[in-house]
Amino acid sequence: MTGAVLAALTTALVVLAGALWQRRRDLSRLRAAEALARAVEAREMGTVRRLDAVTGELRRLARERVPAAAMALTHPHAPVPPPPSAGEIGPEAVAALNEALDAVLAALGEERERVDAAARASMRGATAKVQSLLYQIQSLLHELQHENDDLRLLELDFRNELALRRIQATAVLCEAWPGLARTDSPLAEVVRGAQSRVPGYQRVKVTNHLREQRLGVVARAAEPLAIALAELLANATAYSHPETEVPVTLQHGGGRGVFLVIDDAGIGMEEDALTRARRLLVGPEGLLLTELGNPPQAGFAVVGRLARQYGFTCHVEPSPYGGVRAMLRVPAEMLTVVEDEHDLSVLAPEPVQARPTPTGREGHGVPVPGTGEPTPRRPVDVPEPDPDTARLPSRRRRAPRHQDATGLADARVAARTPEEADARWSALQQGTVSGRNAVGGLPAPRTAGGRDHEGDEGT
Numbered sequence: 126m127t128g129a130v131l132a133a134l135t136t137a138l139v140v141l142a143g144a145l146w147q148r149r150r151d152l153s154r155l156r157a158a159e160a161l162a163r164a165v166e167a168r169e170m171g172t173v174r175r176l177d178a179v180t181g182e183l184r185r186l187a188r189e190r191v192p193a194a195a196m197a198l199t200h201p202h203a204p205v206p207p208p209p210s211a212g213e214i215g216p217e218a219v220a221a222l223n224e225a226l227d228a229v230l231a232a233l234g235e236e237r238e239r240v241d242a243a244a245r246a247s248m249r250g251a252t253a254k255v256q257s258l259l260y261q262i263q264s265l266l267h268e269l270q271h272e273n274d275d276l277r278l279l280e281l282d283f284r285n286e287l288a289l290r291r292i293q294a295t296a297v298l299c300e301a302w303p304g305l306a307r308t309d310s311p312l313a314e315v316v317r318g319a320q321s322r323v324p325g326y327q328r329v330k331v332t333n334h335l336r337e338q339r340l341g342v343v344a345r346a347a348e349p350l351a352i353a354l355a356e357l358l359a360n361a362t363a364y365s366h367p368e369t370e371v372p373v374t375l376q377h378g379g380g381r382g383v384f385l386v387i388d389d390a391g392i393g394m395e396e397d398a399l400t401r402a403r404r405l406l407v408g409p410e411g412l413l414l415t416e417l418g419n420p421p422q423a424g425f426a427v428v429g430r431l432a433r434q435y436g437f438t439c440h441v442e443p444s445p446y447g448g449v450r451a452m453l454r455v456p457a458e459m460l461t462v463v464e465d466e467h468d469l470s471v472l473a474p475e476p477v478q479a480r481p482t483p484t485g486r487e488g489h490g491v492p493v494p495g496t497g498e499p500t501p502r503r504p505v506d507v508p509e510p511d512p513d514t515a516r517l518p519s520r521r522r523r524a525p526r527h528q529d530a531t532g533l534a535d536a537r538v539a540a541r542t543p544e545e546a547d548a549r550w551s552a553l554q555q556g557t558v559s560g561r562n563a564v565g566g567l568p569a570p571r572t573a574g575g576r577d578h579e580g581d582e583g584t
Contacts, residue, residue, distance in 0.1 A: 182209045190206050195229075198230070248295060248296075252299065253301065255292050256293065259292060260289070263282065266282045283321075286321065293352055294424070294427045297349075297430055298427055307348050309343055309344050309347070309463055310463070311470075313333055313375065314341075315350055316375065316385065317473050317474065319355040323358045325367065328369065333375045334374060334377070335383065338475060339463045341461050342455065343460070343461050346459045349435045350435070352427065357424070357428065359424065361391070361448070364448065365389040365392075366390065366391070372387075374386040374388075385453040385454075386451075387450070390448050394441070402441050406429040406432065406440065406441065407432075407433070428453075437455050438456075439452070
């Protein structure tokens with residue numbers, strides 16, 4: 126009896142233990158299933174969050190990053206939103222979004238270049254036609270000046286010259302030929318010609334420190350150099366007070382070449398503006414019209430393109446006068462000596478050493494109009510050239526020239542200063558106009574007051 130009870134108890138215990146083990150196993154399976162369910166739910170929630178983050182970054186890419194990056198193509202200082210974090214959307218998604226942005230920017234760049242090339246081609250055709258018409262107007266005005274003594278024709282001729290400079294600069298910016306062929310020209314005459322193309326030309330004071338009066342520029346570079354000088358002079362006169370002078374110095378520099386130094390006492394330029402100007406003066410490849418601002422400020426870009434194409438260089442820095450100093454270096458390869466058969470202009474500035482001064486000595490000053498006092502103007506400090514390697518072109522006479530009475534008269538005429546020539550011409554014109562008024566002719570023209578030729582701003 127006792128054995129049967131023990132056997133029954135043992136069996137019951139075994140059954141109970143089996144049931145407990147089964148229950149524990151079921152509970153562990155249930156816990157594992159619950160943990161798996163929670164993990165799946167967490168993973169699903171993470172996937173949903175990442176999908177939402179990717180969707181948000183796609184919207185941000187379309188609404189913020191692409192427009193900002195496109196703006197930065199033309200405005201380098203424009204802020205660009207940073208790329209998304211890899212921890213939020215994953216490195217693969219970040220790489221895919223960056224690739225999409227790069228593809229959009231590449232397409233925008235190609236389209237900008239295509240549109241810019243089309244605009245340049247259209248402007249080249251337009252400037253060529255306008256330039257031809259302006260040259261025809263110039264020829265007609267010269268004929269009228271020989272037939273009439275109306276001073277307004279001189280003003281019209283000058284206005285036409287301003288329009289020609291604008292058209293030439295635009296044509297050069299569009300990779301066109303300057304449109305005017307010249308022979309070998311004395312450097313002083315090139316500077317004087319550039320001076321005549323800018324408003325406020327009366328304020329430009331040229332000092333010639335060259336050792337050779339007939340030192341000139343080769344034919345292929347004469348007109349490009351005049352265009353570049355005119356742009357620099359336009360900047361100097363436009364951004365300085367109308368009552369200040371703009372000194373221009375011609376001098377030999379260190380190495381083989383000549384320096385043309387332009388100073389102004391204007392408002393100057395900030396460091397970032399100077400950096401941008403120096404970049405443009407190098408003549409960078411791939412410069413687009415849209416990068417020049419609105420309205421375009423193309424002066425430095427025109428100078429840089431001409432400098433890169435023809436071989437001279439230009440540099441800008443703060444001027445001791447308070448404004449900006451522009452230094453244009455003409456290398457020896459662009460210099461020559463003009464033949465004696467070429468008559469020098471009486472308006473071209475003579476070398477300082479050859480000018481008579483009130484003190485009776487040469488090279489000690491330039492007379493100040495209206496005072497008779499010499500104003501000394503020292504050349505800008507530049508390294509002296511090595512006499513063994515820095516030899517400029519020298520003139521060789523073909524045969525000795527005999528100076529007769531006619532030659533002496535020509536020498537006396539050539540010795541006139543620009544102020545004397547201008548005074549004689551003005552007196553002749555005013556006398557002619559006064560005579561016509563006395564017999565009931567045309568009324569005397571009115572002189573323009575205030576600033577000359579407003580609206581031709583610097584670049």
